Amino acid sequence: MNREIRQNLKNVRQNIPSQVKLIAVSKTKPVEMIQQAYDEGQRDFGENKAQEMAAKQPMLPDDICWHFIGHLQTNKVKYIASFVFLIHAVDTLKLLKEIDKQAFKNSRIIDCLLEFHIAEEESKFGLSRKAAGEILNSGAFSELKNVRICGVMGMATYTSDQEKIRREFRSLKEHFESLKKEFFRDKPEFREISMGMSGDYLLAIEEGATIVRIGSTIFGPRQ
Numbered sequence: 695m696n697r698e699i700r701q702n703l704k705n706v707r708q709n710i711p712s713q714v715k716l717i718a719v720s721k722t723k724p725v726e727m728i729q730q731a732y733d734e735g736q737r738d739f740g741e742n743k744a745q746e747m748a749a750k751q752p753m754l755p756d757d758i759c760w761h762f763i764g765h766l767q768t769n770k771v772k773y774i775a776s777f778v779f780l781i782h783a784v785d786t787l788k789l790l791k792e793i794d795k796q797a798f799k800n801s802r803i804i805d806c807l808l809e810f811h812i813a814e815e816e817s818k819f820g821l822s823r824k825a826a827g828e829i830l831n832s833g834a835f836s837e838l839k840n841v842r843i844c845g846v847m848g849m850a851t852y853t854s855d856q857e858k859i860r861r862e863f864r865s866l867k868e869h870f871e872s873l874k875k876e877f878f879r880d881k882p883e884f885r886e887i888s889m890g891m892s893g894d895y896l897l898a899i900e901e902g903a904t905i906v907r908i909g910s911t912i913f914g915p916r917q
């Protein structure tokens with residue numbers, strides 16, 4: 695029915711090397727559109743509201759990998775803990791502890807990325823390198839058995855200044871390398887760099903993204 699989603703997905707895939715994972719960001723979009731992308735072979739979808747993701751999940755095929763890409767409040771973790779595939783934007787120890795608790799309740803381990811504040815301006819969320827080090831060095835972190843840190847995530851400034859975006863992506867890659875060296879040397883699962891959206895994913899791939907999160911270019915503009 696929707697030729698556009700098919701064509702958009704095809705176009706986006708042509709720009710993405712096979713080792714980079716494409717997440718189709720379906721926030722605000724109806725399950726019918728997600729099903730259409732699924733029918734084109736897409737399996738990874740991204741949402742940024744816990745209740746919205748929890749409502750869509752049972753209406754769609756079981757083999758979808760659901761990525762939570764937005765800011766997650768601790769009191770919402772319970773809605774998604776039984777099925778979420780990867781939580782992209784963890785930026786406090788408190789949230790990590792709650793994810794661990796809910797993962798334990800569901801007898802599973804939940805994969806997470808640490809969100810870094812890379813935009814040179816205007817961003818409310820995300821860790822500094824120092825704050826991430828403090829979490830990873832803490833006794834409380836070492837007690838968490840049901841979360842697994844698989845890499846980093848960041849959002850560049852919304853700007854047309856390509857060099858600025860590039861610098862910001864580069865800083866995320868540097869945080870990744872530095873954390874890998876200090877904390878995850880013997881952890882092969884620590885390998886993901888989630889960066890790049892519709893407007894800047896080509897730059898993100900050039901700067902080392904392993905995951906890109908693309909919404910409007912696939913599903914059309916949001917309200």
Ligand SMILES: *Cc1c(COP(=O)(O)O)cnc(C)c1O
Nearest residue numbers: 719742763891892907908909910
């Ligand atoms: C909405 C969103 C995206 C996708 O944005 P588009 O510009 O529509 O591609 C990617 N990442 C996060 C964290 C988002 O909230």
